[in-house]
Amino acid sequence: MTVGARDDAAFSEFDALVVGAGLSGIYALHHLRELGFTAHVVEAGDGVGGTWYWNRYPGARCDVPSMEYSFGFSPELEQEWDWSEVFPAQDELERYFNHVVDRFDLRRDIQLSTRVVAATYDEEAARWMVETDRGDRFSARFLVMATGCLSAPLEPQIPGRDTFTGTSLFTNAWPKDDVDFTGQRVGLIGTGSSGVQATPVIAADADHLYVFQRTPSYAWPAGNRPLDPELQRAVKQQYRELRAEQRRIYGGVVGTSGAIAVPLPRDVKILEASEEERRAAVDELGWAACRAWSDVLSDLDANEAGADLYREMVRRVVVDPDAADGLSPRNLPLGCKRPILHTDYYETFNRDNVTLVDLRRGGIEKVTPNGISTAQGDFDLDMIVYATGFDAMTGALDRIDIRGRGGQRLREAWAAGARTYLGIQTVGFPNFFTITGPGSPSVLANMVVCAEQHVEWIGDCLVRMRERGHTTVEPTLDAQDAWVAQVNAVAQGTMYTAPTCTSWYLGDNIPGKVRVFLPWVGGLPAYIEHCERVVAADYEGFAFT
């Protein structure tokens, strides 16, 4: 095989080409190698880690506890790595993934600073022909897309964005060098997870921080703290049980290390509780009170009653009534967007150097050379931080020119919403695999557990093909249609698909993107059971040639 060949005629050949060196791609490389396949990883970034490489903004931290947001495939790795905090920060995760890459000698098969731009299925050869922005050409039997669910940045179409003479920064492509906010007037656009995490940290140094908020968030204190070494030792002794348990739990998080920030509801309905009982719940449970009821995530009236308790908490913490009102979500179901975990977000609005710009009272009109101009007035700024999110789940795939059988483009096959079987494969795209793809639990569960399960499923499938002398694997149309129907059915009646819900899960944040709920909401155990049942039934729903 020739790697990185520039000769037009030469294709470097591998059994599998893996796109992306985030946690999915790292494990895919290791696992496929262990199974005896040749594999090569192509990664756009200058380093490994995916999300944890790009999103190095101040305050970036995972919302899954460190001892669970870690690989379970190697007991030795589990024992030798020590975590410092309950919820790991970006830099610690980036170090961890680099450690994994070096420990398993993976770096020699990872090609950095290279973006895959096109992948075409050659039906005659039954191989994927892949091209990169550096002119590399690869030929692989299997194409494994480890491109991530939240990796295609959304650059907001705000007029005048390029005219700003100060510094523009994006949370999802943050510079490696430290950014100094000291003495700076900073404007932050966006109050999803990234903006909410960055706000307190930027406010600590900035001369003044203006938070431009279009939609208020539901956000819970993370309760992050140093990880107790005794607790860490105890968890390490039970890691095998923990890993097994993760796959038996809806979101793949056991909470063994004491990190359950948003507890499961009690068996009491808020609609059957008196006003006094509801307020008493706020006194007792604080931010958790709004979700502490069995009906809040299934009944819209109950949900609104829960949201009321949330707004009560905002008023209790944010001193300025005007800011508290601005920070209070309305007409947005609790549980429709991804819950945000933060440290001191609301408390930050009690600082003198922080101003909430509630865009519901007048939106952004344009960015000017001096700052941001809104219907409420102009804001002079030295820096603008865009925390505006991603084209989720399908964006990274859409940005590559992927063509399957008959030259069909993936983005056209998915124009009316992504269609997959198990979130792993798509009709018309043989030997093409999506790790944590649309139609799988992915963003609704612990991403490491999901990625490991997918990689292992794909590995088993490839081994079966090798043993039986198969060339291709692809789902049947019937199986795919049935799976898509099931994915839609389980999402119905949840807050994720409520008529008033707008979210990136539904593609609402991308102009022109069709509104379809993309992940499997039926939980990890049910999903894994489906995958295992398919295998036990001799890969039911998949056609092999």
Ligand code: N01
């Ligand atoms: O992106 P988002 P994110 N003018 O899409 C606003 C994961 N994650 O990067 O809601 C003004 O949630 C937009 O407003 P609106 C996690 O899964 C996890 O923060 O569309 N505002 C919104 O407020 C998360 O859910 C962590 O009205 C504009 C914000 O920008 C996912 O990544 C940390 C605008 C975008 O929020 C995405 O989070 C970080 C405009 N033109 C991320 N365009 C952890 O904690 C957009 N907005 C683990």
